[in-house]
Amino acid sequence: MAIANGEELLETLVESIEEGVMVADRSGRVLFANRSIRGQLGLGEEVRLGNVCGVNLLVAVTRGQIDAGFDDAVSRRQVGFVDIEQVFQVEGAARHYRIRTGLARRGDGSEVRLLLFRDITHVKQLEAKIAQEGEGELIGRDARMREVIQQIHQVAGTAAYVLLQGESGTGKSMLARLLHRLSARAARPFVEINCAAIPESLLESELFGHVRGAFTGAANERPGRFTAAQRGTLFLDEVGEIPLHLQAKLLRAVQDKAFEPVGTNRTQSVDVRIVSASNRLLKDAVESRLFRADLYYRLAVFPIHIPPLRSRKADIPLFIARILERLAARGYPQVSLGDAALRMLLDYPWPGNVRELENAVEHAVICAVNGCIEPLSLPQDVRAYHGEAPALPHPRSTASRSNEQLRGQILFALKRCEGSKSATAKMLGMDRVTLWRQMRKLGMTTG
Template sequence: MRPECFPLDTVCEAAKILTGASDPVAAMPSVLNVLSSFMGLETGALALLDDSGGKAGPINPFLIAATTKGSATLPATTGALPVEVTRTVFRTGVTLVSRDVTADIGPAGLPKGASHDRYAFIAVPIREQVHSPYVIGVLGAWRDLTDGGWELLDEAQRVMTMIASILEQSIKFRRLVARDRERLMEEARLALRKANEKDVGPVPAPPQPIEGVIGDSPAIKAVIAQIRKVAPTNTPVLLRGESGTGKELFARAVHALSDRKDKPFVKVNCAALSQSLLESELFGHEKGSFTGAVSQKKGRFELADKGTLFLDEIGEIGPEFQAKLLRILQEGEYERVGGTRTLKVDVRLVTATNRDLEAAVARGDFRADLYFRICVVPIVLPPLRERLEDVPVLAQTFLTRFNAENGMDKRLTPEALNLLTRCQFPGNVRELENCISRVAALSSGAEIDAQELACSQGNCLSADLWRMQTGEHSPIGGLAARMPLPVIDSSRDPRPAPSPCPHPSPVCSAPAPSAPPAEPAVPPQDDRARLLDAMERAGWVQAKAARLLGLTPRQIGYALKKHGIEVRKF
């Protein structure tokens, strides 16, 4: 009876498994089992070249990366594949088909635990790339010939060759990512080691202050020290911190202290643009590539060549664009939208986010390989509540700037400065600047007293922000969601109106852990209204609406579909 085989079904199933797997080697046991079920090729295995750089050993050293029992790194001598035959395929790059293993190879060529000697063996090379003489792997399998099937060996060879071709690019990419990650981790270790090294020799002159950075607290000094150490290198920097902590200011400092200071500094707010517009903005486009593209436009990467590119709100980009961004960060090359010519750029990348990227990676919202690419040297910017000793000098600086812009000469009393240092400022430095501008514009005299501050008059919104802060939804934004809630004085009015700062309040008392207040149940019919309101306030930009509601852009997209809301385009 002629054995059955299904070559087309085998290739189709193998392609489905490999193209849908993030790690092709981990998916190979399933492919080998498909070969066994559909083609009768038993006890197959995948061997990969051992290029780990260990001590000298045999020519073409290899490891068994996968068998029908699972994926694992096993030594070549385990018997999963004939050692000498496998090395021959590695050396010559020629497919080997033995119709009689015992006669051609000897007993060493039989599968482990074989009960007889009537087996055929097939081994096909997996090359680094098409037509390359360099072989990086060997796919091998046996066929039991007790029931015949010699005439099917040529078909089996062709099927295994097709599967090897599918594997070629996947394994190459896997190895490149692994090497790149190791290199990036080593660069990070060297950069951090350099940052932590103590200066020796003569006492150096005091460093010049960084333009725009105000404060002398230990927290801000530590950040400045990291910036000064990392800036002269080309290492990617990820600035992390809550909204209003001055991420763009420190990104400019990284550029100004680097060797690229005389080259362009280009910034892009990723949250302010849709994914399609972001691609055109970063990569540029060719004339006629889409409706409205009346001329060629250079992208921000091209404009920042030899300089620094600052990508703010990097955590807001979608998964599809993450893959496109990863390529230019890895290879340094890209094509304009609608173009075919490959462009190369030399750009120092600085990114910033107020999102918890580790949680986004765990959820699958942010690619792990892109995370490792941008998070080489993370620098955490402290919130203002952790550097309250800087509040007086910041307040005086903002008031001086207001006086110069408006031709006034107003001053803050010591009582007012003392009251400001007791506030928590969930909006950080930006909120303090707004607070000073507001009170300076509304005060009637030359001196600004504590009683004229918004928190003393019950007009400060900080208390509401702290009350709305929970572990899941954060009106403050991103990393602030990890902060514990401040203690709420139960003796005061439980309504959400902010309380004055001279007494214990959610804003002026130090934050301490407490359970989030129970939120009233929101009727389901209000969800649509809340979503519409957020979209209207965000100008129908989904990323902005997501921040207003404390959700991710993906959740906003699902909610719009659920409620049947059509996105308006302007």
């Protein structure tokens, strides 16, 4: 469709831009839509604002006018432009747009509505990803997790050092960020370092910085993470992996708030609050003489234990719903969750906790069958744990099927726990004696 009254030059210009452009008459009939918006929304020849990919833009614009202060937006003529945000479903995926719209008068005196579309899907996807860090991701029905959140609120306003302990994937990093946001240091830096991910030879320099020429390759002076976190919060993730010879220097930095960068005797003072985290009990490392007791008691002024996901079954449906919402915001198709798949997700022990659940749900959405997550949509680990049989199994007794499923679960847990009977029993929610009896009953090696 071309704009009437000899506006071919304007049409050529508008067709060349990336932003979407529409022009509609007062009744909502679209007189012109440029190539960009037609391609993005898959529009046909005849388009009306009352039905653009199933969305009534006339109603959306009216709401935008009211929000902008046009109390009588239906009967009064709009003056100026308003901005609205609108989501369209295009080929099963959500596309987010910021639309700037207003009225313009043409040469013949008639009025048309101009609509300028800017695709902000990538911005919304980024916001959805950042939203994972929010407090809402940590709150559920489980009383122990609510107690953890309450403890975070209690200690945030103090200067106390906090030690977060829990299995990998339980949300220690999110809790550390929440604590920082609730503290008086919220406007200052939050600096995170994973002590297990830094090579031992570089960890000292990473923490405390170095001067030029301190070691081969140190061409320039470089501040460390302590300096970067000045007057803010330093999050030492996997603090238990710091080697013993560095723990003495860390103890001085924690205790005296002073240290020397690598390659110099010049003492540097620092004001940071330290939040530490470990996926194992540091007290056990202290007893094994792998972690200094004096450093442990300095870091663990306020210890917080985070329960694993397998002990928070009631929270799993809430997490799944939130994950599905975030995936839809990132452009994934909207799907439903079948009852059989939900039961399998609830029964799985989740050794990787929330992080593994997020990956499993994303996998399931990709493999959904006709818009529904079925058992076959779930990752192999989840299906293997439940001893998923072929679609047409041979008839067999209920007891036999139950024994085979239990055997599969034990074998799976043993593999994930690298043969540790204690960890296997914990993953399966039983004590070690019960595990031994079950293995003996099934004719499995118990040595």
